[in-house]
Amino acid sequence: MLRPQDSATRERRSLAGLWRFRADADGVGRQERWFARPLADAIDMPVPSSYNDIVPGRELHDHVGDVWYQTTTRVPRGWAGQRVVLRFDAATHAATVFVGETEVVSHQGGYTPFEADVTELVTPGEEIRVTAVVDNRLTWETIPPGIIEQTPHGPRQKYMHDFFNYAGLHRTVWLYSTPVVHVEDVTVVPGVQGDPTAEHLTGTVGYAVAVAGGSTSVVVRLLDADGGEVTRADGADGTLEVPDVHLWQPGEGYQYDLVVEVHHGETVADVYVQKVGVRTVEVRGTEFLINGRPFYFRGFGMHEDHLTRGKGHDDAEMVHDFALLEWIGANSLRTSHYPYAEEVMDYADAHGIVVIDETPAVGMNAAVAAVLGTKIDNVFSEEAVGSKAQAAHAQAIRELYERDKNRPGVVLWSIANEPESHTPESEEYFKPLFALARELDEHRPVGFVNVMYSKADVDRLAQYSDVIMINRYYGWYSDSGDLEAAEAALEAELHQWDAHGKPILMTEYGADTVAGLHDLTGAMWSEEYQAELLDMYHRVFDRFDSFQGEHVWNFADFQTSRGIVRVDGNKKGAFTRDRRPKAAAHLLRRRWTGRDWLG
Ligand code: GCB
Secondary structure (H helix, E strand, C coil), X not given: CCCCCCCCCCEEEECCEEEEEEECCCCCCCCXXXXXXXXXXXXXXXXXXXXXXXXXXXXXHCCCCEEEEEEEEECCHHHCCCEEEEEECCCECXXXXXXXXXXXXXXXXXXXXXXXXXXXXXXXXXXXXXXXEEECCCCCCCCCCEEEEEECCXXXXXXXXXXXXXXXXXXXXXXXXXCCCEEEEEEEEEEEECCCCCCCCEEEEEEEEEEECCCCEEEEEEECCCCCEEEEEECCEEEEEECCCCCCECCECCCEEEEEEEEECCEEEEEEEEEECCCCEEEECCEEEEXXXXXXXXXXXXXXXXXXXXXXXXXXXXXXXXXXXXXXXXXXXXXXXXXXXXXHHHHHHHHCCEEEEECCCECCCHHHHHHCCCCCCCXXXXXXXXXXXXXXXXXXXHHHHHHHCCCCCEEEEEEEECCCCCCHHHHHHHHHHHHHHHHHCCCCCEEEEECCCCCCCCCCCHHHCCCEEEECCECCCXXXXXXXXXXXXXXXHHHHHHCCCCCEEEEECCCCECCCCCCCCCCCECHHXXXXXXXXXXXXXXXXXXXXXXXXXXXXXXXXCCCCCCCCCECCCCECCCCCECHHHHHHHHHHHCCCCCC
């Protein structure tokens, strides 16, 4: 699905701002048709934001079920004769949208966009009322999965991942126009002729344009970053050659503009500009190659998580987080454990940050669930994560691909985080999903993130992955406080994975750490322990040639559900939740940049 943009033929209007909002504790709003009139008893709710922490008290924080959002907007007069589309960048986790009294779209899946053509329902120059009912419930039919327990005190949402189930309209809502004859989709596939490490390379950009609304011809022009035309071609698909190509590189997000013009008779009916970064990705033996050169991942598993707004996107927070990544010397991140806002992805593309792009499939694991207090007998069964979840999972993979397929920063798909992966049932569940990911994208490697309960000797999914991604907590959840034992166990395990002959990435390692807690005996929870643990891991990583990346868990402390293993959230951040560095941040900066904090 194309992102809305302003072009010579298109306009967009953000509906960000304060919406009317009401939680539907009794679940009666759909039946009572709350969308049919101005929302009664409403409070102001910022969009984008999670709603959970905006007002004090548990009621909204722990709400289970529907909430209602409503706003009015005037459709620009100048849009007469245009197609008008209403797009939600995300609604977590499911939504049904109404324009006036008409239902226009429903969507399941909390982190990918959806839209509706509302042309027939609007009159340019007049106001419309937009209402969205957003459901935060996680069940055995959703990704991620969850369980709703009915209790005498009301429904309780349980889930098998630790990050808090923030919900609401986390990203912008757009009203946008396109011509009736319009570009519906663009796919680009970059490449190079010959050895990508050679000088003065010729790049290639395979492209395919889908047009809707009438018979047309398509012209594409490729512009360099200064706006100079590099090449042009006629036709809805083909391959462009880019002489002396300027590659997209880690650390340098050079991008071209592919200007797609749809000609209808003598006129240019629609113009859409697609960014293109030319780079290659390849797994060769135990190496992960970007543009033919070995790439070593340095960075973090992240979360979209901030004070007050929860998972709501905010440009200031985003730019600050990227500035901290640069300060610390990170070259990459994983969108743990769901697709991030498109603004984040744009920023990564534009600045040469390498991304492991993850679906929202997290918490498919009985052992992890048990630690978090939920008992499941057979996780991959019709009673739990069965065919319905698998269909939702497949849809999540498709929507992630459709959204991010053109992004140069995305070099690897992660189709799940820490599923149980040692049972025949897990293999049966995942086999078709790996096949789907490969069918969608022949040009990027695919993998999943392995959990400590399904080690190399029993795992059944690594065979389907191009890279080995593992999360390990030696010295924290196992060998707690004993870094010598942890070091031996980590090294022994890496030897086992080494035998696969694939690149190995540590996608999570870390220790909960209370900022400001210091202890000269190196006690757990202290800043000293976190730094010492990371240092130990690095020592071990450096002993393996097949080791191609280190992503610390986590970039920053983040909010979790309530439980006895968390005090005010997960504290494994190198930064606190309000982005102050712990000792570990300085250690990482030294390892990744060779510099101290003032250096
Ligand atoms: C994991 C999960 C991550 C958790 C982390 C932890 O393995 O992938 O979502 O936050 O452990 O800190 O427990």
